[in-house]
Amino acid sequence: MYSIDQGAASFPVTTISLQGSAFTFTIKQLDVNYNGTLDPGGKVIMGNALQNGQSHALTLEHVTTEATWAIPEPPKPMAADVIPKFDVVTVKPSNPDRQGKGFTVRGTHVMTINTNLNDLISFAYGLHPKQIIGAPVWFGTDKFDLDGIPETPGRPNSKQMKQLIQSALVDRFQLTFHNAQKELSVYAITVAKGGSKLTETTHKPSDSVNFLYRKLGQLTVSNATIKDFCDGMQGSALDRPVVDHTSLTGRYDFTLDWTPDDSQFLQFGPRPPSPPEEPNAPPALAPALQEQLGLKIEATKAPAEAFVIDRVEKPSAN
Numbered sequence: 001m002y003s004i005d006q007g008a009a010s011f012p013v014t015t016i017s018l019q020g021s022a023f024t025f026t027i028k029q030l031d032v033n034y035n036g037t038l039d040p041g042g043k044v045i046m047g048n049a050l051q052n053g054q055s056h057a058l059t060l061e062h063v064t065t066e067a068t069w070a071i072p073e074p075p076k077p078m079a080a081d082v083i084p085k086f087d088v089v090t091v092k093p094s095n096p097d098r099q100g101k102g103f104t105v106r107g108t109h110v111m112t113i114n115t116n117l118n119d120l121i122s123f124a125y126g127l128h129p130k131q132i133i134g135a136p137v138w139f140g141t142d143k144f145d146l147d148g149i150p151e152t153p154g155r156p157n158s159k160q161m162k163q164l165i166q167s168a169l170v171d172r173f174q175l176t177f178h179n180a181q182k183e184l185s186v187y188a189i190t191v192a193k194g195g196s197k198l199t200e201t202t203h204k205p206s207d208s209v210n211f212l213y214r215k216l217g218q219l220t221v222s223n224a225t226i227k228d229f230c231d232g233m234q235g236s237a238l239d240r241p242v243v244d245h246t247s248l249t250g251r252y253d254f255t256l257d258w259t260p261d262d263s264q265f266l267q268f269g270p271r272p273p274s275p276p277e278e279p280n281a282p283p284a285l286a287p288a289l290q291e292q293l294g295l296k297i298e299a300t301k302a303p304a305e306a307f308v309i310d311r312v313e314k315p316s317a318n
Helices: 118-125 156-174 227-235 285-293
Strands: 015-019 023-028 032-038 043-050 054-061 088-093 104-105 109-115 144-150 178-191 210-215 218-224 242-243 252-257 293-311
Touching: 015 054, 023 227, 054 227, 088 156, 109 118, 109 156, 118 156, 118 227, 144 156, 178 227, 210 227, 218 227, 227 242, 242 293, 252 285
Parallel strands: 178 242
Antiparallel strands: 015 023, 023 032, 032 043, 043 054, 088 144, 104 109, 109 144, 178 293, 210 218, 218 252
16 A cells, blocks of 8 residues: 555555455555455445544545556665765754654655754664763753765665764764673563564565654564664663564664553653553563564663763754
8 A cells, every 4th residue: 555645655555455345455564454345346346444543534545547647756765785975964953843753764864853862872873862872961851853965876775774874963963972881781682482473574674674663662663673672672671782682683663562561761851640541451571572473571780881971072053
């Protein structure tokens, strides 16, 4: 499926069927379930799409070639062997009234929104903020929006996105650092008894890794390694570094639904008091990982990389 108003990305249909006049399809990646009725002439399907608990009317029509919408040309990937840098990049203080945070690519622009230095370094180097040593207080308080155009054409992959942010940290924040090994409190991800329940991705290795929350505790992941999943979880949900002890080497598509506790998602700021427990609420993170993905999470101590700040400055005005 293509959403024409949202660019050239395609979303694989998980299941599809026609029984008599009853037509259904699901898109697991988007949490979409569609139920419709095919008209006797076989030209129109009228129905509703249920997504994230909300129902939307959706009518599908078989049209002539002349009336068909052209699927946009998908963005060409950046050459995989390129180590990219920004041709130009602006860094501005974030709008304090704007909600959320994110890293994205829009056309030729690589952008971040509402990101502090902990966010930028964690993303660029695959770290948890607790692995960053010697950072000034403003690392966690001052938020910035980055907007840059790479020197090399094409859509960067996840590794190249990180390399671009690394170059911006050096050029605009004058960042220098060194690495050290320290024993830290971590969460270790292992394969649960009974084995992994993960599904191999339908995407190409050159496609982007997606790690998206529909809301806190409702996660959609695609084209991701377990290391990508660990990096995403430690950068968004968990209060300590997350390490991969699974030995799984594939790339996977999956969803994960859980009920967060009060120690999770603190990176997004203070959370409102937890609502009363609902009888049909998803399980907590540990049982959700085991039941839905066949993975186990355990708090432990393990050697982990520490990122020691030698020098950093706030960026000058653009």
